[in-house]
Amino acid sequence: MSQSVTSLDVTEAEKGPKRQFSLRFRVAMLAAACVAGVVALAALGAYWTVRDNLYQQVDDSLVTRAQAAVKTPPVQSRLRSIPGAFLTSSDLQIGVLYASNDIAYPTDGSPPPTGKDELAVAQGSADYSIRTDVKTDTRVIALPAGDGQAMVLAQSLGPTKQTLNELSVVLFLIGGAGILVAALAGTAVARTGLRPVERLTSATERVARTGDLRPIPVSGDDELARLTHSFNTMLGTVAESQERQRQLVADAGHELRTPLTSLRTNLELLLSASRSGAPSLSERDRADIEEDIRGQLDELTQLIGDLVELARQDEPRAEFERVELIEVVERALDRARRRAGEIEFDVALQPWVLTGDSSSLERAVLNLLDNAVKFSPEGTAVRLRMYPLGDGTAVIEVADSGPGIADDDLPKVFDRFYRSSEARTLPGSGLGLAIVKQAAERHGGAAYAARGLEGGAVMTIRLPGAPG
Structure with missing residues (x-):
């Protein structure tokens, strides 16, 4: 049993994966299938409409001619009185059916098919009858023609069926041509429409292959x-x-x-x-x-x-959390105070709430405070302010009493590893302010640097949010 299973697995493996049709082929086949469905419905509807109309025309013609035959006055033929309609009915089978089930019909013709329906009309138990005789493939109508008589007319359905057969052939050929044209058009549209997808696929393969x-x-x-x-x-x-x-x-x-x-x-x-x-x-x-x-x-x-x-x-972060910014700033301030020495902090904070990463924001605020402490002389104070601007954003502003920032250095202070000439003699990696800028931009904000009116540097983070 195990050998059989193993050989079967090998056989399946040798066959390889099943072939998948291309998107272009599927689009073309979908277009052809849609057109085929529409053509089939249209052809079927047209065929049945024409069929019903043709059969109705046959019935209307039979009724009209039967009524006319009933009203036609009789004529004498070889001392026998016969209906006048017998003389003008070369394309029909016509006859008079009596209640005794006898039938009179033209001598050079054949009698129309009769049955219980026509006999019922002759006997007066039915007003009229119309039916299709399957054996002779004719349409048969019977109308009362006097006491104990019925005028019976029968017309062959052969010409009508031949017309329907020709119509079905025409519809089939037109439908087949339409499906073929739809398949060709679908192929052309798919080739043109999917060309950008092919370029995109080639580009992704190129990126994966070459970088x-x-x-x-x-x-x-x-x-x-x-x-x-x-x-x-x-x-x-x-x-x-x-x-x-x-x-x-x-x-x-x-x-x-x-x-x-x-x-x-x-x-x-x-x-x-x-x-x-x-x-x-x-x-x-x-x-x-x-x-x-x-x-x-x-x-x-x-x-x-x-x-x-x-x-x-x-x-990338999948989701942020609700952050009370004042709590984040106070935690960073506590850490900065422990290593600030004799530097004091002048603090004024207003509540602000946003969605973000509290640890990243705390690190950014701590870097600003450490940077301000590093450049502030002993015995001075670092000013920390947080307040809303009224436009859906709030700022965290840190100002020191140091030498300030040169005009040439202002655009570069947030660049990675950039250190001004004054900062090169002080400890640091040149990444602290880059971390500040990255954290601000990650939360939809920005970071700014400026010189204070009374000297020193002013570093600002602007963040979106709402009042707490």
């Missing part, structure tokens, strides 16, 4: 053109993200080179001094080197932490 993020040429303004625009936008976003990543790696490598080189130099000095026969370091020199190493390790730790924060904020 080339060049946009796709767009023509027209239909749904496929909008899809191509959206795909180009996605490619632009991916390209921009890759460029930011490359720039971040390059900048991080540049920033890491200096502390790592200094660390290596100091460690080599310590290792060289510990070897036998090498000149020893004084206690003061050793303490200075160790202090320098600790400072460089702190700088590296801060730089790596800032890089991790930037990478974390670049990640």
Whole structure:
């Protein structure tokens, strides 16, 4: 049993996946099927309409001629009185049926088919009868023609059926031609309409194969053109993200080179001094080197932490939460006070609520406060304000009493790893304000830098939301 199953599995595997029809073929077949359905319904409706009309015409003609035959006066033929209609009925089978079930008909013709329906009319138990005789394929009508008599007329349905057969052939040929034209037209429309999809498919395959993020040429303004625009936008976003990543790696490598080189130099000095026969370091020199190493390790730790924060904020968030901004600012303020030394804080906050990431916003506010503390002289105060602007946004404003920001540095202070000439002598990674800008933009806001009216720098975050 297991061998049979195994051979069956091998056979199925050898067959491979089932062939899937292309989208172009399916569109063409759908167009042909739709036209075939419409043509079939139209042809069937036309056929039955014409059929009913032709049979009704036969019935109307029989009724009219039967009534005329009943009213036709009799004529004498070989001393026998016969209905005058016998003389003008060469295209019909005509006869007079008596109540005794005898029938009189022209001598050069054949009697019309009769049955119980016609006999009932002759006997006076029915006003008239009209039916189709299946055996002779004729339409038979009987009308009263006097006491105990009925005028019976029968007309062949052969010409009518032949006309219907010819009509069915014509409808079939026209319908088949229509379906064929629809299939060809569907193929042409599918080929033309799906050409942008083919270009889009080729572009995605090119991106997957080569990593080339060049946009796709767009023509027209239909749904496929909008899809191509959206795909180009996605490619632009991916390209921009890759460029930011490359720039971040390059900048991080540049920033890491200096502390790592200094660390290596100091460690080599310590290792060289510990070897036998090498000149020893004084206690003061050793303490200075160790202090320098600790400072460089702190700088590296801060730089790596800032890089991790930037990478974390670049990640998409599925959903945000309701954030009481005043609570976020107060938590950041508590952390800043613990490492501010003698720097004071002048605080005035108004409630504000938004949807976002509280930890990201707290880190941004803390970076602004730390930056202000770093540039503020001892014994001065950092001013912190949060208030609404009345346009659906609120600002968090941090001002220090430091030297301020040069005009040339104002457009660049939020760039990654940018440090002004005044900041290069102070600890920091050059990423703190970049984190502030990224957090603000991630929440639909913006970050600004300016010089205060009384000196110092003013850093501002503007965020959408509502009063708390």
